[in-house]
Amino acid sequence: APCAPGLKEELLCPICYEPFRGAVTLPCGHSFCRGCLGRSWERQRPACPVCKERASPGALRPNRTLNNLVEVVLREEGQRRGRGAALCPVHREQPGFFCLEEKELACFACRGSERHHGHKMRPVQEAAADFRAKLANMESSLRDRAKDFGTVRRSYESISRHNEAELSRLEQQVKREFEKLHKFLRDEEQAVLAQLREEAQRKQGLIQGKMEQLEEESRALLNEAAQLQADLKEDDYTFLMTHKNRKRRIACTAEEPEAVPAGMLLDVAKYLGSLQYNAWKKMLDTITVVPFSLDPNSAAGWLSVSEDLSSVSNCDYKFSVENPERFTSAPCILGSRGFSEGFHTWEVDLDGLTNWRVGVSRPHGGSHWTFHHDSRSGFWYLYHLPGQDECWASNSVRSQAAPGNLRRIRVELDCTEGELSFYDAELRSHIYTFHENFGGIVFPYFYVGGPQGGAKARTLRICPLRVRVQEDI
Numbered sequence: 001a002p003c004a005p006g007l008k009e010e011l012l013c014p015i016c017y018e019p020f021r022g023a024v025t026l027p028c029g030h031s032f033c034r035g036c037l038g039r040s041w042e043r044q045r046p047a048c049p050v051c052k053e054r055a056s057p058g059a060l061r062p063n064r065t066l067n068n069l070v071e072v073v074l075r076e077e078g079q080r081r082g083r084g085a086a087l088c089p090v091h092r093e094q095p096g097f098f099c100l101e102e103k104e105l106a107c108f109a110c111r112g113s114e115r116h117h118g119h120k121m122r123p124v125q126e127a128a129a130d131f132r133a134k135l136a137n138m139e140s141s142l143r144d145r146a147k148d149f150g151t152v153r154r155s156y157e158s159i160s161r162h163n164e165a166e167l168s169r170l171e172q173q174v175k176r177e178f179e180k181l182h183k184f185l186r187d188e189e190q191a192v193l194a195q196l197r198e199e200a201q202r203k204q205g206l207i208q209g210k211m212e213q214l215e216e217e218s219r220a221l222l223n224e225a226a227q228l229q230a231d232l233k234e235d236d237y238t239f240l241m242t243h244k245n246r247k248r249r250i251a252c253t254a255e256e257p258e259a260v261p262a263g264m265l266l267d268v269a270k271y272l273g274s275l276q277y278n279a280w281k282k283m284l285d286t287i288t289v290v291p292f293s294l295d296p297n298s299a300a301g302w303l304s305v306s307e308d309l310s311s312v313s314n315c316d317y318k319f320s321v322e323n324p325e326r327f328t329s330a331p332c333i334l335g336s337r338g339f340s341e342g343f344h345t346w347e348v349d350l351d352g353l354t355n356w357r358v359g360v361s362r363p364h365g366g367s368h369w370t371f372h373h374d375s376r377s378g379f380w381y382l383y384h385l386p387g388q389d390e391c392w393a394s395n396s397v398r399s400q401a402a403p404g405n406l407r408r409i410r411v412e413l414d415c416t417e418g419e420l421s422f423y424d425a426e427l428r429s430h431i432y433t434f435h436e437n438f439g440g441i442v443f444p445y446f447y448v449g450g451p452q453g454g455a456k457a458r459t460l461r462i463c464p465l466r467v468r469v470q471e472d473i
Contacts, residue, residue: 011070014050015040020070023063028053031063098127155322162321173307184286188279196271203264214257224250281469288464291346292337292444300327303448309336311461314450324364330373334361335444335462345412346444347425347463350405355449356460357383358409359394360420360442373447380434381445382409382422386452393422393432402431408463413442425463 013020015036022034030050032040037049037060046055088095088107095105101119111121122130231239231246293309304315314331327333339360348358359381361373373379375395384391384405391402408425420434451457 008073011066011073019074020063020066023066023070024060025063025066026053026055027059028055031066034060034062096124097121098124100127158321159323181283184283185279188282192271192275196266200266203266207264210260217257284467284469289467290462290464291344292335292462294446294462295325295334295336295443297323298325298327298332298334300329300331300333302331302450303333305333306459310464311459312446312448313457313459314448315457330447331449332357332373332445332447334446338363338441338443339413339415340441341415343412343414343416345410347408347410348446349408349461349463351458351461352407353448353458353460354384354386354405354452355447357381357394357445357447358411358422359445360411360413360438361445362439362442373445375434375436378439378442379445380420380436380438380442381447382432383447386449391431393434395434406431411444415442 011019013023013033013036014030015032018033020031020033023031024034024037025031026048028048028051030048032049040049041057046057047053048055087093088105088110091107091109093107093109095107095110097106097108097111098104099106099110099116099119099121102116105124106116106121110116228246228250231242234242288308288310290310294305294312296305296309299305299312299320301317301320302314303312305312312333320326325334350356350358357373359379361380362378364378373381373394379394381394382391382402383394389404391404391406402424406424409431410423410425412421412423413419414421415438418435418437420436420438422431422433423429424431446460448460
């Protein structure tokens with residue numbers, strides 16, 4: 001039944017004339033909205049707005065009964081308005097059915113109308129219960145999906161923390177690597193400057209010696225000139241008597257000065273000619289170049305990658321931040337460079353490993369790596385197992401064996417011809433060739449098994465390139 005008008009009047013705040021919101025009662029017995037009373041007291045001294053009796057904020061008491069009554073009345077009025085809005089717009093009757101085809105309410109008259117002919121109808125209560133059950137399942141599904149989103153978000157948080165720590169570590173390592181180059185250049189600079197100063201000092205010594213010698217010979221010539229001037233004043237007998245010795249003396253002192261020889265200037269071209277190029281060529285002798293680096297972001301938790309990213313070994317398992325590129329089911333790692341065209345080759349030093357794989361792999365496309373690594377899942381490799389006397393190819397259909405374990409393998413990948421070949425790099429002998437359509441880009445792939453029986457962990461290493469500088473015009 002609808003609420004009596006007098007009751008509704010009693011549920012209105014005397015200040016805002018709206019249903020009570022957070023009703024509080026003063027000692028005088030009058031009730032108000034808490035917010036309305038607070039705003040009223042901001043403009044005047046605390047007192048009851050109705051009877052003007054003095055009051056204080058500490059005297060306010062929540063009126064739970066009044067609040068509950070307001071909530072009940074408002075809920076009932078909302079339900080009545082809802083039922084009024086749910087009347088059939090055509091026949092103005094209370095709907096008793098729900099059309100499953102049109103997904104709308106229908107009254108008894110609508111059920112037999114042409115519009116709903118042949119449609120499946122269900123009573124309102126049954127349809128509501130059915131959809132509530134489905135929504136409950138959907139709610140559970142949404143909560144589960146929200147948990148999945150939370151899991152992915154935590155993965156991002158973990159990656160963010162990892163990147164922050166990795167940034168600091170990489171900055172320090174990059175600085176160390178460049179400091180090595182700076183030190184080489186500083187040492188090379190000091191060596192060139194030392195050579196320059198040594199040549200300048202040596203040539204300055206030669207020049208100083210020549211200058212002193214010329215100064216001495218010049219003084220001798222001036223002394224001889226002065227002596228001749230004195231001889232010219234002698235009498236004829238005396239002049240002629242000493243003339244023979246005088247000519248010999250003049251012949252000894254009147255030689256021509258030696259010309260300045262070549263090579264007395266500093267050799268500018270020796271120090272500035274192709275200075276940077278010559279320093280770069282020397283630098284090549286001090287650095288190691290590999291055809292590609294290992295990708296530590298793909299390394300399984302068992303693997304430890306060297307600082308220069310050219311070697312890897314199997315050590316104790318350590319937790320690594322979860323990311324799509326990382327192997328999780330086997331101690332594997334990829335090279336950082338992918339190949340999709342052209343011819344490429346690299347060599348791998350196995351350092352006595354007995355449990356290994358060397359080959360190529362397709363990228364996994366954003367999902368986690370499969371447990372089975374074979375040609376059907378995009379892996380092509382040569383492998384060896386502990387205690388075996390042969391090496392095998394991963395292609396189970398055309399698998400072939402190479403006798404004994406290998407120490408160094410040469411891999412040749414011809415993307416154009418679709419060939420992946422393996423050679424014993426020490427014996428320079430062919431082992432096996434895959435003839436496959438690799439289906440796009442492939443990355444170098446390695447499996448590094450753990451040590452057996454407490455033995456020392458072995459290291460798989462990408463062999464450095466032999467760099468040659470060819471000068472041509």
